[in-house]
Amino acid sequence: MYQYNDFDHDFLAERNAQFRAQVERRINGSLTEDEFKPLRLMNGLYLQLHAYMLRVAIPYGTLNSAQMDQLAMIADKWDKGYGHFTTRQNIQYNWPKLRDVPDMLDALGEVGMHAIQTSGNTIRNVTADHFAGAAADEIEDPRPTAELLRQWSTDHPEFQFLPRKFKIAVTGSPNDRAVTKAHDIGLRMVRNEAGEPGYEVIVGGGLGRTPMIGKVLREFLPKADLLPYAEAIVSVYNLLGRRDNKYKARIKITVHENGIDTIRDLVEERFAQLRPEFSGVDQDMLEGIEAQFAAPEFKMASIAPFNAAYHEDPVFRSWVDTNVTKHRADGYAIVSISIKKQGQTPGDATSDQMRVMAQIARDFAHDELRISHEQNVILPHVHKADLPAIHARLRKAGLATANIGLISDIIACPGMDYCALATARSIPVAQQIATRFDELKLEHDIGDLKIKISGCINACGHHHVGHIGILGLDRAGVENYQITLGGDHTETAAVGERAGPGFAYDEIVPAIERLVAAYLDLRESPEERFIDAYRRLGMAPFKAALYPEVKANAA
Amino acid sequence: MSKPFTPKVVTANALLEGDVIYLTEDDQWSRNLKDAEVIEDEAHGDLRLLLAQSQPEQIVGAYLADVKLGEDGPEPTHFREDFRTKGPSNYNHGKQADAASVRTV
Numbered sequence: 001m002y003q004y005n006d007f008d009h010d011f012l013a014e015r016n017a018q019f020r021a022q023v024e025r026r027i028n029g030s031l032t033e034d035e036f037k038p039l040r041l042m043n044g045l046y047l048q049l050h051a052y053m054l055r056v057a058i059p060y061g062t063l064n065s066a067q068m069d070q071l072a073m074i075a076d077k078w079d080k081g082y083g084h085f086t087t088r089q090n091i092q093y094n095w096p097k098l099r100d101v102p103d104m105l106d107a108l109g110e111v112g113m114h115a116i117q118t119s120g121n122t123i124r125n126v127t128a129d130h131f132a133g134a135a136a137d138e139i140e141d142p143r144p145t146a147e148l149l150r151q152w153s154t155d156h157p158e159f160q161f162l163p164r165k166f167k168i169a170v171t172g173s174p175n176d177r178a179v180t181k182a183h184d185i186g187l188r189m190v191r192n193e194a195g196e197p198g199y200e201v202i203v204g205g206g207l208g209r210t211p212m213i214g215k216v217l218r219e220f221l222p223k224a225d226l227l228p229y230a231e232a233i234v235s236v237y238n239l240l241g242r243r244d245n246k247y248k249a250r251i252k253i254t255v256h257e258n259g260i261d262t263i264r265d266l267v268e269e270r271f272a273q274l275r276p277e278f279s280g281v282d283q284d285m286l287e288g289i290e291a292q293f294a295a296p297e298f299k300m301a302s303i304a305p306f307n308a309a310y311h312e313d314p315v316f317r318s319w320v321d322t323n324v325t326k327h328r329a330d331g332y333a334i335v336s337i338s339i340k341k342q343g344q345t346p347g348d349a350t351s352d353q354m355r356v357m358a359q360i361a362r363d364f365a366h367d368e369l370r371i372s373h374e375q376n377v378i379l380p381h382v383h384k385a386d387l388p389a390i391h392a393r394l395r396k397a398g399l400a401t402a403n404i405g406l407i408s409d410i411i412a413c414p415g416m417d418y419c420a421l422a423t424a425r426s427i428p429v430a431q432q433i434a435t436r437f438d439e440l441k442l443e444h445d446i447g448d449l450k451i452k453i454s455g456c457i458n459a460c461g462h463h464h465v466g467h468i469g470i471l472g473l474d475r476a477g478v479e480n481y482q483i484t485l486g487g488d489h490t491e492t493a494a495v496g497e498r499a500g501p502g503f504a505y506d507e508i509v510p511a512i513e514r515l516v517a518a519y520l521d522l523r524e525s526p527e528e529r530f531i532d533a534y535r536r537l538g539m540a541p542f543k544a545a546l547y548p549e550v551k552a553n554a555a
Numbered sequence: 556m557s558k559p560f561t562p563k564v565v566t567a568n569a570l571l572e573g574d575v576i577y578l579t580e581d582d583q584w585s586r587n588l589k590d591a592e593v594i595e596d597e598a599h600g601d602l603r604l605l606l607a608q609s610q611p612e613q614i615v616g617a618y619l620a621d622v623k624l625g626e627d628g629p630e631p632t633h634f635r636e637d638f639r640t641k642g643p644s645n646y647n648h649g650k651q652a653d654a655a656s657v658r659t660v
Contacts, residue, residue, distance in 0.1 A: 032611050033611055049575075052573040416635060427644070427645045477633050
């Protein structure tokens with residue numbers, strides 16, 4: 001993975017020193033909050049409901065064990081012994097004190113991490129497929145591209161005050177695990193007719209109050225044209241994007257209002273101007289970055305220990321069947337560690353758990369970890385012979401829950417338990433749904449099902465693209481939860497359809513239970529997933545299950 | 556006709572810790588809603604808010620929050636303000652973990 005060079009270290013040290021001085025000036029009264037706020041946001045520091053929150057970028061979700069250990073150390077020393085992994089491959093600390101934040105940033109800098117541009121109207125943390133470099137279906141590892149974009153966008157002078165925030169995601173696989181169609185720019189690696197790798201460029205996707213599926217701006221962009229083309233897109237948006245209305249300022253609205261063809265013409269025109277200015281230095285840098293992302297030396301070993309454990313231990317077998325994915329290398333596997341044990345807060349890991357995962361990565365997994373947008377932790381390169389030992393260690397740490405992709409593997413934003421923008425809580429709803437279906441012992445029978453919960457219209461919990469989406473709102477001073485159905489976050493992305501009136505806090509879990517019971521009755525076979533049944537049958541039978549009294553009244 | 560004025564308190568977050576705080580009658584900041592000055596008059600509310608906003612070296616984001624009068628002092632009327640008096644519901648962190656948190660900034 002990418003290692004910081006002297007330039008990176010010096011840049012970060014200087015930036016952290018600047019922020020330390022800014023914090024000092026805020027505390028001694030030289031800066032007002034209005035002056036300080038944009039400065040702290042540029043460095044990832046929010047003020048939330050009960051405390052400050054520091055959002056740290058985990059670029060394209062990739063970490064080594066030393067970085068994970070440092071995240072644990074920071075959680076213990078300056079927070080409450082845990083961190084929250086987010087849907088944009090960041091980690092959030094919920095309880096930092098203002099005076100401590102410069103020290104936290106210095107500690108991050110020691111391991112080549114930062115919180116720059118995790119907030120504000122800039123290009124945010126560039127996210128990528130969490131199986132990058134390991135997935136069996138991959139054309140190319142998307143992370144060198146993501147790292148190039150990170151370097152290009154960090155402190156880019158033209159793009160520090162965009163009309164609104166700007167999010168980029170990259171995938172190297174046809175199976176989209178990076179939600180590229182719900183990003184301002186989504187890049188999907190594809191091959192042209194000559195077999196050369198390049199990008200399909202998608203623009204104008206996004207969730208929030210006006211959800212939009214991204215549109216294809218360029219079907220094939222040669223790899224060497226990436227930065228001038230990305231710069232062309234962002235500069236067109238920078239001029240054209242609406243600054244008069246916050247709710248119409250994202251590029252999805254710019255694309256929607258001007259039309260994809262107009263945007264394409266403007267981008268191509270700007271691209272023609274910019275292209276000659278890129279002398280090829282960026283490609284030299286990319287080559288250097290790519291060398292740092294070379295695949296680890298995969299070992300050759302017998303998988304007999306794996307086969308034996310798989311046949312003898314039903315708990316291990318269940319975990320493998322649910323949490324382990326095919327790897328591109330023989331004898332290897334990708335492990336998804338669920339940090340969503342039923343009843344726990346989705347995405348939270350304690351410092352002890354972080355250290356356990358770091359140690360496993362060191363001992364068995366080529367020192368690599370990933371954070372997924374689904375708020376789990378991935379060991380991308382594991383030899384199958386080591387799976388029994390890994391599983392045993394995870395079990396001891398409460399990290400062996402076999403629920404990846406199942407009903408309790410819920411995405412949930414922090415909601416009103418932490419977030420100043422939230423209109424309702426998300427976390428307890430997720431906890432209760434997961435606990436309820438665990439009690440019913442139905443989880444594995446239900447199979448693949450994505451529930452995604454947001455505590456406000458901004459949709460950090462991706463509710464629009466959940467098979468079942470839940471949106472928490474404030475209705476006349478009471479928490480109220482709307483359900484959407486049929487959303488899809490993959491390459492066949494779709495925005496879910498609202499089922500009807502919302503449910504009160506104490507009604508939402510029973511409503512989900514009725515919905516799932518209806519699915520179990522309606523499905524043609526256990527192989528037909530919830531989303532497939534919904535596509536086959538449409539809204540009506542699910543709506544009838546959600547609102548039985550309406551049906552009774554109408555009868 | 557304008558809406559009748561409902562009882563309010565001045566609330567904000569402490570600059571250094573980010574913790575939720577309330578303005579008291581004697582111009583102090585308390586971490587406990589029970590200590591807050593209950594404001595019954597709109598003009599007085601404006602003055603108290605101005606006082607709060609004139610202390611940027613101590614506090615951030617002052618505003619007037621609705622309360623009702625309970626047996627033991629002011630109580631929140633909205634669930635958001637209720638959460639602000641306690642802390643998150645997933646862990647015993649924040650004010651609920653530190654019930655004896657009656658002190659000034």
